[in-house]
Amino acid sequence: MLVRVILGIVIMISTSLIGFIKAMQYETRVKEIDNVIDSINVLETEVVYYQNTLPRALKRSGERSKGVISRIYEDVAVTIDAKEGETLESIWGMNVNLHLDRDVLGTDDIEIIADFGRELGLGSTKEQSKYFDYMKHLLKQQRKIAYDEMLKNSGLYRKLGVLLGISIFVIII
Amino acid sequence: MVTKDKEIYGNNIDNHIRKSNEMLNIIPREIRKKILNLPRGALVGIEEIRLRVNKPLMLTINNQESYLNKSGYPTKIVSNALIVTETDIKTCFRLATEYSTYALEEEIKNGFITIKGGHRVGICGKSVIQSGEIKTIKNISSINVRMAKEVLGCSSKALDAIIVDEDTVHNTLIISPPQCGKTTLLRDIVRVLSNGSLKHGFKGCKISVVDERSEIGACYNGVPQNDLGLRTDVLDGCPKALGMMTMIRSMSPSIVVTDEIGRDEDKYALKEAISAGVTILTTVHGYSVADIMRRGVISELIRDGVFSKFIILSNKPRVGSIREVLDIEDVLRSVKESSYAS
Numbered sequence: 001m002l003v004r005v006i007l008g009i010v011i012m013i014s015t016s017l018i019g020f021i022k023a024m025q026y027e028t029r030v031k032e033i034d035n036v037i038d039s040i041n042v043l044e045t046e047v048v049y050y051q052n053t054l055p056r057a058l059k060r061s062g063e064r065s066k067g068v069i070s071r072i073y074e075d076v077a078v079t080i081d082a083k084e085g086e087t088l089e090s091i092w093g094m095n096v097n098l099h100l101d102r103d104v105l106g107t108d109d110i111e112i113i114a115d116f117g118r119e120l121g122l123g124s125t126k127e128q129s130k131y132f133d134y135m136k137h138l139l140k141q142q143r144k145i146a147y148d149e150m151l152k153n154s155g156l157y158r159k160l161g162v163l164l165g166i167s168i169f170v171i172i173i
Numbered sequence: 174m175v176t177k178d179k180e181i182y183g184n185n186i187d188n189h190i191r192k193s194n195e196m197l198n199i200i201p202r203e204i205r206k207k208i209l210n211l212p213r214g215a216l217v218g219i220e221e222i223r224l225r226v227n228k229p230l231m232l233t234i235n236n237q238e239s240y241l242n243k244s245g246y247p248t249k250i251v252s253n254a255l256i257v258t259e260t261d262i263k264t265c266f267r268l269a270t271e272y273s274t275y276a277l278e279e280e281i282k283n284g285f286i287t288i289k290g291g292h293r294v295g296i297c298g299k300s301v302i303q304s305g306e307i308k309t310i311k312n313i314s315s316i317n318v319r320m321a322k323e324v325l326g327c328s329s330k331a332l333d334a335i336i337v338d339e340d341t342v343h344n345t346l347i348i349s350p351p352q353c354g355k356t357t358l359l360r361d362i363v364r365v366l367s368n369g370s371l372k373h374g375f376k377g378c379k380i381s382v383v384d385e386r387s388e389i390g391a392c393y394n395g396v397p398q399n400d401l402g403l404r405t406d407v408l409d410g411c412p413k414a415l416g417m418m419t420m421i422r423s424m425s426p427s428i429v430v431t432d433e434i435g436r437d438e439d440k441y442a443l444k445e446a447i448s449a450g451v452t453i454l455t456t457v458h459g460y461s462v463a464d465i466m467r468r469g470v471i472s473e474l475i476r477d478g479v480f481s482k483f484i485i486l487s488n489k490p491r492v493g494s495i496r497e498v499l500d501i502e503d504v505l506r507s508v509k510e511s512s513y514a515s
Contacts, residue, residue, distance in 0.1 A: 047273075047275060047276075048275075051275070051276045052273075052276065053270075053271040053272075053273040053276050053394070054271060054272045054273040054276075055271055055272070056394075057273075080271065080272055083198050083199075083202075083268055084202055085201050085202055085264040085265075085267060085268050087267070088267075088272050120272075121270075121272040121273050121274065121275065122274055122275075123274060123275060124274075124275055124278050124309065125275045125276075125278065127275070128275045
């Protein structure tokens with residue numbers, strides 16, 4: 001009997017945790033998208049207003065940003081400084097694939113962030129400014145989707161985890 | 174080999190190698206590797222690297238043109254030469270601009286970029302015109318990388334002529350045809366006047382350089398890559414007339430230096446500077462006094478007595494040779510004589 005109770009409690013805790021982790025993924029997705037939008041604002045200031053070159057702008061933005069995007073910025077800056085001459089699109093894409101967590105961000109989110117490297121640094125300041133606005137617009141749309149999904153699913157997974165655990169506990173006992 | 178190189182380049186060999194490496198940093202990796210395999214004497218003697226789409230890579234080494242063959246040796250045979258691809262040009266442009274064309278809009282419009290070390294990267298391609306002006310250059314098809322040159326000590330003779338006493342210098346105009354070293358001379362004059370010189374009995378003074386085309390200081394991220402002396406402030410990329418007034422107000426210089434005057438607004442700024450008690454050192458394209466007197470702006474400045482010394486350069490017997498040093502009296506006399514003759 002004692003073994004059953006202990007087993008039931010372990011299962012209940014496990015399912016609840018799984019539910020909480022799943023719920024947290026929805027919240028983390030929103031946070032990460034927020035971090036990316038904030039970091040683009042910082043990068044825009046560095047590029048459009050301070051007119052810093054991209055390696056310097058990325059390094060400074062990386063230092064002032066939160067989340068995984070800060071590591072992407074810093075690593076891209078280091079790779080550019082290495083003067084290997086690869087395209088920014090490929091350097092950026094490689095770092096996005098390396099750092100972004102596919103369990104947290106959706107495929108569409110990652111595609112938008114990966115595309116950001118395509119036009120970054122090219123053209124005039126005015127064009128860069130428009131490009132930043134466009135990227136922020138796309139990310140805000142994704143943020144809205146992520147937020148709606150969080151509201152819908154986050155509580156659901158939490159409750160589902162706990163209830164599933166209680167159900168299994170009752171069945172076992 | 175090192176000893177032989179030292180015979181040619183003096184004790185500056187390490188500096189030459191460092192400068193070559195800085196210049197090669199913007200060359201695509203595969204080509205860079207081949208150039209770095211050149212014999213040391215050739216490597217330190219590189220003056221220019223020219224990349225043109227689908228054309229042989231061309232190097233100017235110790236004033237001699239040659240191609241680079243596929244194995245990385247200098248050659249005179251075109252058929253053996255390494256051919257530059259469109260990708261090479263794009264990579265080179267990316268590296269030269271540090272992936273940041275937005276930050277170099279003005280430089281690209283002017284057709285050249287200054288990279289770390291003060292080296293100049295000339296670019297050519299399809300120009301985009303808007304309201305009669307070049308908006309940008311796209312589809313880059315040619316890149317010319319020129320090694321920055323500093324000839325320390327080349328101004329000794331010129332300084333003898335322009336220094337009046339321990340803290341005064343003549344308002345001086347350097348007249349020179351293209352490629353005769355006027356900017357190199359001006360740069361060295363600035364360095365010596367800024368540091369001061371026991372040899373010339375000059376104690377050193379505050380100098381403001383208005384470097385509209387980044388040729389004098391060769392600034393990279395705002396920092397002059399050439400040695401312009403201890404008391405020199407550089408305003409980079411600013412139009413001369415605007416820059417001169419800004420520097421006089423902000424840095425209280427004793428001497429203001431600019432390169433290649435000739436526009437109407439330069440005339441007013443120079444006169445303002447003179448009336449503010451500042452000495453002027455500047456240059457102008459030309460072959461002789463008679464030549465520059467044909468230009469309205471310069472002619473007016475000379476007639477108004479803005480300059481008191483004139484240094485005329487020539488490339489004979491070699492680049493940077495001083496052909497003549499004239500006082501304002503000599504110039505006005507010759508102008509008078511020529512007007513009588515005509």
